[in-house]
Amino acid sequence: MTPDPQPLDPAQMRELAERSVDARTRVVRPVRETLADTCRILAAEGHESGLAGQISARAETPGRFVTLAFGWGFDEASAQRMVEIDDDLVCTDGSGAIANPATRFHLWVYRNRPDVQAIVHTHPPHASALSMIGVPLKVSHMDATPFADNCAYLPTWPGLPVADDEGRIISAALGNKQTILLAHHGFLAAGESVEQACFLAVFFERAARLQLLAQSAGTIGEIDPALALHARSFLLKPSIVGATFDYWARRLGRAG
Numbered sequence: 667m668t669p670d671p672q673p674l675d676p677a678q679m680r681e682l683a684e685r686s687v688d689a690r691t692r693v694v695r696p697v698r699e700t701l702a703d704t705c706r707i708l709a710a711e712g713h714e715s716g717l718a719g720q721i722s723a724r725a726e727t728p729g730r731f732v733t734l735a736f737g738w739g740f741d742e743a744s745a746q747r748m749v750e751i752d753d754d755l756v757c758t759d760g761s762g763a764i765a766n767p768a769t770r771f772h773l774w775v776y777r778n779r780p781d782v783q784a785i786v787h788t789h790p791p792h793a794s795a796l797s798m799i800g801v802p803l804k805v806s807h808m809d810a811t812p813f814a815d816n817c818a819y820l821p822t823w824p825g826l827p828v829a830d831d832e833g834r835i836i837s838a839a840l841g842n843k844q845t846i847l848l849a850h851h852g853f854l855a856a857g858e859s860v861e862q863a864c865f866l867a868v869f870f871e872r873a874a875r876l877q878l879l880a881q882s883a884g885t886i887g888e889i890d891p892a893l894a895l896h897a898r899s900f901l902l903k904p905s906i907v908g909a910t911f912d913y914w915a916r917r918l919g920r921a922g
């Protein structure tokens with residue numbers, strides 16, 4: 667007679683869950699296509715703010731970057747509307763297009779952080795509102811755990827980020843974290859992939875919205891920091907980030 671299987675303990679169940687999501691495979695597309703989808707996902711999530719906000723990613727050629735050509739809105743993004751630039755914002759793909767001049771401060775982050783593959787910077791309403799009241803982002807909900815010990819705060823506004831000084835200030839304040847709330851401005855997310863930068867950006871704005879809602883209703887409580895860090899490492903797994911990104915991209919397709 668076969669003995670009844672022994673129930674898994676919590677650690678074994680966690681390991682099994684992690685192995686099952688790690689086993690998922692997905693098609694990785696060219697960076698211009700993934701960036702275009704990221705722009706459109708962010709537009710659908712309410713990150714549009716005129717032409718303010720930029721996204722960028724490292725190109726395959728070292729020292730080159732891809733970003734949305736200046737003049738296009740996030741909801742108008744396509745692979746063809748991306749421009750390749752060098753580390754002085756000069757167009758290198760022969761298209762003659764220009765980058766948003768504020769992309770200059772992204773270049774400072776790339777110089778300081780070899781692990782960063784893509785950057786999203788936007789001014790969505792809830793992150794912007796939080797940036798106006800001098801309160802850092804709080805991690806008090808499971809969906810905000812990607813920001814546990816992973817969100818810096820710049821308490822002053824150094825001005826339009828179109829010159830090198832602002833790039834030095836913002837990249838120094840970011841330090842080794844992946845996100846930063848920029849007072850009186852917005853936020854920045856620096857990802858290990860385009861998909862991860864998009865994931866962090868979407869959940870940053872949602873976390874800011876939840877924080878504003880919660881603090882208008884009562885006192886925001888604390889969560890266990892160790893559990894938050896475990897949740898962060900689980901939610902930021904490439905398999906989970908990739909599956910979430912692919913879902914958002916399919917949603918775009920359905921919306922036309």
Ligand SMILES: [Zn+2]
Pocket residue numbers: 718719768787788789851852
């Ligand atoms: Zn900005």
